[in-house]
Amino acid sequence: MPAELDFLTGTATQAAKRLLGCELIRTLPGGQKVRVKIVETESYDQTDPASHTYNGPTQRNQVMFGPAGFLYVYFTYGMHYCANISAGQAGFGAGVLLRAVEPLEGQDEVEQIRGIAGVNATNGPGKLTKALQIDFDLRGHNLQLEPLELIVRPELDQSQIVTTTRIGISKAAEDLRRFYIAGNKYVSKK
DNA sequence: TGCCTGATGTTCT
DNA sequence: GAACATCAGGCAC
Numbered sequence: 078m079p080a081e082l083d084f085l086t087g088t089a090t091q092a093a094k095r096l097l098g099c100e101l102i103r104t105l106p107g108g109q110k111v112r113v114k115i116v117e118t119e120s121y122d123q124t125d126p127a128s129h130t131y132n133g134p135t136q137r138n139q140v141m142f143g144p145a146g147f148l149y150v151y152f153t154y155g156m157h158y159c160a161n162i163s164a165g166q167a168g169f170g171a172g173v174l175l176r177a178v179e180p181l182e183g184q185d186e187v188e189q190i191r192g193i194a195g196v197n198a199t200n201g202p203g204k205l206t207k208a209l210q211i212d213f214d215l216r217g218h219n220l221q222l223e224p225l226e227l228i229v230r231p232e233l234d235q236s237q238i239v240t241t242t243r244i245g246i247s248k249a250a251e252d253l254r255r256f257y258i259a260g261n262k263y264v265s266k267k
Numbered sequence: 268t269g270c271c272t273g274a275t276g277t278t279c280t
Numbered sequence: 281g282a283a284c285a286t287c288a289g290g291c292a293c
Contacts, residue, residue: 119285127285129278137278154286155275161285174285203286246285 078146079221081229085145085164089120089171092145092164094256096173098233100181103209104224111183111209113199114230115175117257117264119243121161122171126248130170140217141172148218148225150211157203160211162220162227176244176255178205179263200265233258 078086084095096115103111121128121141129138129151140149141163149161149172165171177200180187187208191198199205206212211225220227236259243255244265257264 121285129285132279135279151285152277153284155277155284157286159285176285201287243285247283 078144082146082221082227085162086166087164089122089164089173090254092162092171093118093120093173093254094238095232096162097238097256097258098230100228100230101178101209101220102223102226102228103183103211105186105210106224109183109186111186112181113178113205113209114181116179116261117175117177117255119174119176119256120164120171120254121174122165123169125252125254127243127246127250127252128170128172130172134170138170142170143167143217146220146227148211148215148220150206150213150216152213153203158206158212159202160206160209160215174202175205176202177257177263177265178209179261180208196262200263202265 085092096118099115101113123130130141134142140147144167145164147163160175161172163172187198188194191208199208239257239259240253241255242251
C-alpha cells in the first residue's frame with residue numbers, strides 16, 4: 078500500500094473523514110472515463126450494530142475483514158448496489174460507505190446511464206453505484222487499479238466537514254458516523 | 268412539498 | 281422466511 082493510502086488503515090471514522098474530497102476514476106466497460114469527487118461517507122465497523130461486520134465474517138462481508146483499500150459491494154432492497162471501501166487492519170471488519178459523489182468529468186456519460194441530469198444522478202448510495210456502473214463484478218476490487226481508482230487529494234480543513242447521524246438504518250442510527258462536505262449540493266437529502 | 272408505498276433479490280437465521 | 285446501510289413515482293394537501 079502506498080504511503081498516501083495509509084490513512085485507510087486507521088479507524089473507519091478517520092478513513093471516512095479523510096476520504097471526503099478524494100476522487101474516484103471509473104473506466105466504464107465502453108472505455109469512457111468518469112471522474113467524481115467523494116462528498117459524503119459513512120463509517121461502519123464490527124463494534125457497530127448497524128454494520129454488516131457486526132456479527133463476524135461471512136461470505137458476503139469478507140472484503141471488509143481483509144486489508145484496507147478494497148471495494149466491498151453489496152446488494153440491498155432487491156434493486157440497489159452500495160459500495161464501501163474497506164478500512165482498518167486486516168482481520169478487523171471495518172469500511173466506509175460511499176453515500177454521494179460529485180461528477181467532475183464524464184458527466185454526460187453519467188447522465189446517459191442514469192437517465193437524469195443534475196444533482197439527483199449521484200446524491201445517494203444506490204444512485205452513485207448505478208452512475209459508476211458498480212456491481213458484483215467489482216466486489217473485492219483493489220482501488221489502486223483500473224477500472225476504479227482512488228485518487229487521494231489534500232486533506233480538507235476540519236471546518237469543511239460536517240458530522241451527523243446516519244440515515245436509513247434501524248440500529249445505532251443515532252451514532253455520529255456520517256460525514257459530508259459542508260455546503261456541497263450533491264450531498265444526499267434529509 | 269411531503270408522506271406512503273411498491274419493486275424485488277441477496278443474505279442470514 | 282424475514283430483514284434490509286434504497287429509490288422513485290404517485291397522490292394528497
